[in-house]
Amino acid sequence: MSWVDSIVFLSRDLLPVAAVAAVLVVLVSVWGYGRSRLPMRLKLTGITLKTLGILLLGFCLLEPQWVDKKAKPGANFIAVLADNSQGMEIRDAGSATSRAEELAAILKPQPGDWQEALDENFQIRRYSFDTRLRTTGDFDSLDFKGRASALVGSTRNLGQRFSGRPLAGILLFSDGNATDIESLNDGLGQMPPVYPVVMGKQSPIKDISIASVQVTSSTFEDAPVVIHCQLAATDFPAEKIVARLLDADGKVLDTQYPALGQAMKVKFEVKPESLGVSFYTVELGQTAQTEGEAGEEEATLANNRRVVAVERRKEPFRILYVAGRPNWEYKFLKRALDDDPQVDLVGLIRIAKREPKFVFKGRDGESSNPLFRGFRGDEEEEGSYDKPILKRLNVKSEDELKDGFPKNAGDLFGYHAIIIDDLESAFFMPHQRELIRRAVSERGAGFMMLGGQESFSQGGYENTPIDELLPVYLQRSGNVSPVDNLAFGLERDGWLSQWVRLRKTEADEKDRLEDMPKFRVLNQVDRIKPGASVMASVLGEDNKRMPALVVQRYGHGKSGALLIGDMWRWQMAGKNKNEDLPRAWRQIIRWLVTDVPSRVQLATEADSGAAGLGRRLIVKARNEEFKPLGFANVELSVMPNGDESQAVDLSVDPSSTEAGAFESLYIPREEGGYVARAVVRDENGKTIGDVEAGWASNPAADEFRSLQPNIALMEDLAKRTGGRVLDVSELTEWAREMPSKQSPVMDSFQTPLWHLPWMFAAALLLLVTEWWLRRRHWLP
Template identity: 45%
Template sequence: MRLLATVTIPQTVWVWPAAILALAATGLLVWTYRRSPRNDPAGRIAFVAKLLGIFVLTTCLIEPLWSGRRAKSGANLFVVIADNSTSMNIRDPGSDRTRGEILRDALDVTRADWLAALADSFQLRMYTCDSRLRRTSDFSELTFEGTASTIGAALQAVAERYRDRPLAGVLLMTDGNATDGLAPSADPSGSPPIYPVVIGRDRAGKDLSVANVSVSQTAFEDAPVIVQADIEAAGFAGQTVAVELTDESGGLVERQTWKASKNDERQAFRFRVRPSRAGILFYQVRVARVLTDDASDPTASHSEATLANNAWTVVVDRGEGPYRILYVAGRPNWEYKFLQRAVSEDDQVQMVGLIRVARREPKYDWRGRSGEQSNPLYRGFDNQDREETEQYDQPVLVRLNTRDAAELQEGFPKTAELLFGYHAVILDDIEAAFFTHDQMDLLHRFVTERGGGFFMLGGKDAFREGGFDRTPIGSILPVYLDRMPENVTIPTIRMALTRDGWLEPWTRLYDNEQAERERLTQMPDFRVLNRVRSTKAAARTVVTIGGDSEEGLPALIAQRVGHGRSAALTVGDIWRWGMQSPEAREDMDKFWRQTLRWLVADVPGPITLESSDMPDGANDAMRLRVRVRDESFEPMDNVSVAVEVDQPQGQTLRLTATPA
């Protein structure tokens, strides 16, 4: 292969005489033919022939030299890079072959003579490029299944790999769809020449694609998972498109149709799903052109540029459960009965009860007891075991739904190992004096450090009336416990949703506004209210009493506190709602289930896994961060963590985490 050629005129004695002779002969020839009366085609041909003869004679006199340079075979390197990404499966308009098929034919060593010619003159190096650069021998490994097209990184890798070596150039065969951006090299002067061969056309063909899918989980019981998909249709104006949501077994969950009005249009679809089980679930959004009223065309490959973007798989984490909630009440009441009845229908939530049925008596009681040390509540019962009966200066507590005989045997937990095993704590009509200062500090840490949920219900011994002002528990409440003016009166205690309440799925029981307003109208008047004047800065009032958000008093308030969340319900007799009718009881049970689901929704476990994008983002790489904590939720040292990643192809990738 001749790369460069030049023409050289030697400096001989005949150069100037030949030039003068040529000019004189040309002038004489022109003067002679201008005076000749013949002006026919034969005369013109004779003039041109004589002029060429003068040029040939002059060239022979000066004797020009033709010189060229040819690369020494095998002395230099040449790199050929072929794009192996999935974008090469696109079929351009009017073509019966995909871009990948065209590229594969061009690189077929049995038919590509140009590759053999390159190999004769250079040391040929062949690579494929998708998420990373791979060496190949004959391009037979092209599968066009790469999930990325890191063209910029591949060119930089070649430039770095062959730095200070005789690299003649790089032949890049691609469709130009780079996923990492073609950033210029840090040192352009040292980069080899790049010869791009673009495969494909600029004009886009007909194509349906799932552009983006997002998943949001709510505590709304009827549809706790919302899948939103953005569908793009190019070249399908006037045609009907079907969008389907399927579960991991391939079963159809929901199907929606859409008639595109323009050739380039984007439409958002929302699917409301209530998974039948907990844990990790997989759903797939698929889009296809509708052929008939009840059939779609999932295999019409020639009607679209590609079918690779017609489906999107999403992951839904519904948690493993069960979520354990500790309910602490200062007296037996109706609230626990209805709460337990509502939770019993949710197999992912378990509520453990610790109910005080008798208060402790003073340490020094001058009434005669005749040596009796146990609480008078146990009088008249046989087999009074001193270890199982509270002393008269201790409260009498009843444990319900405990995991074993040892759970809560000593009352409210006194250590982090015991308390942090729960996901949420509910305090119902119990005063601050029931807890020691260490227990209140522990409950504060439970919310702010462990990330648990905290919920205080109203009652005569709750909030300010219970002495929680200026305590660690009061600091995590979403309301200030200031003294209310005595002249503030509320004629009726009726609930109303605020603007934030209408936007929160867990506070709404119906999916339409009219039904929700009817439900609020039919709710009874309540009689027990712990009045609070103001909420904290980060708190959101979702329900008020006696008017809207500006006029009414806060009734249901929520906020984020540290790593956890807390809520307060200032109404102390919600049970009246469920006493109206069977329909009202169903609404109240649904309200409790949704509220408790929200309370434990984001509570972390001892081992958490977080994923984030890598800073460079060249290969769509993800960084996995694993946090391992003990029963007290203190970071654990000197532990080994292994991570297994199940890939879609069925392969398992095993990773070993390194301490950060």
């Protein structure tokens, strides 16, 4: 409320009288000074003095009152919120006490302190928080052993607890290192002013820690999983730090040292021995000391260790390989994938385009094979000459592909990728070509066409749905010149993609490329489509470079074109002929099926609402056409460290935002790895998916991720709620000022301004000064 609004007049009805009297007096004064021979400066001074004096007397005539508000004693609440997490045990550089000890001393009541000043006008309610908000009668129960700091959530929950009650403010004591800081993006809701008191100060605290860990899967065969670690160190040289990777049994698998003069990063490349979820531990330590030399003392060891979850898919990816004729490409591709337990290659190979005709045994006008005529004359039982002879390979049931290439989405969408090799477009019916396009764009499958005499343009794929999803334009301009002795090489995008390279270093990769045999078969194209990437090319005898491997994203899936038609030659020559081609095929196939969804998916996400410890489990179920499943029976359980004997069954609720999705929340109680398992059944009780997902809980490492107080977060909380950050030395003064600040319940009081002695003295001084000025210059 502004000072103008704080003034009220009890005698507003006298305003006309006061105004008329004041105007008359001022006019008479102006007339009198106007007739005098005084200098203009003195005339204006006299008029001003009399005018101000008369106005001040008129102001008093209206009986002005100063109205002010003050918090009603005992009617409002003040919440005092203290951080009880183990992160408060940190001791700042140069300090003899920890932040916890300093906070305990501040919270201990003393005569005449800030708590006593607050208690005179407010009801004080005391709370502490770590993993959750707790009520406390006093702060003697603080032990500073909490596993996490739910600072944002506790502050929000405290405001909700007092919804509808007169809460004047929240006094927050913390270092600001919240483990649920992400939940601040959800807002705080209706909150009273928050007054943070930052415990600790910015200082160089000697410590090394693992700031973050990220796991990425790779199609590179030697290292399918890479663990990236971001390290942090204060007053520790990099040469004294060592990072180790341990398996679940505590065996050291790898040791890394941070590079000098670079960012504190290390990475571990591992290949889990078993499928499913595996757990590893990353530890930081100091390098071995010489005899008699002591290691450096750290602020805490809790942030030197993190458990990491690594997932390798249990259920194999299923790939449908369709070929126009038996060839060596399938032989070497099948041989390469036999060593990969995560991939099943299902083959559908045409042995002959049409069934042999025994015309001399048939009847005139008969198009079917007389050997299959039967005795009932049923045309459906007779074999047509026009049907190709197909060979099914590696099918999982007798019914799979028994009618040839799938004719409906339910059958085709069961495959994670489709490979077409040396097969013309006419082999497929129009709706089958459309199904292939939908499998990539809607289902998210991978697609690749291999080169051959009946592939791409030579296969008549122009202006078909398959032409639409290919990364190259099939239409050619001009004549096609014969090619031979094609040298294979990588393009820029290929050098940057792990799944295209076969060696770890550029020098080794160049040596490998030089040793590759020359190819002789290529489906030539003029242009690639916008958004596509050329991974590899071939160089002809005329030094003309032509695309050899082109890929692109298409809808929810991806597509590729391998334009070389005789990849099998790679197996016949070169120093590593028995290793490189199988490895290249495996990496190409892994890229093709990476990120391809299954009918049932289980994902885990960090839930910031439980102090950052909770994990939200999301199950997505789809029908055979990969549309959200309307009804599903979902069984969800969590196994600490993957131990089925300790499995905990969870309740599952349908998602309110996404059809076919089901959610649950799990809060781990201990540090370590956790495996979630979801079994989904349809309305008929048939199991359509049994999947697992894992994660690691590292509450101590998260709590000590940063040892410096988060002043920015505390300032943000104060700014969002209309409070301000306080220093410890300001607490008593703040407590005495609080009654005059805006509170939910206020008392009003009035002070008569016209009764104040200085008001009459000011009016009298103005008039006496004006009278003295007139007498000084002999005016009446």
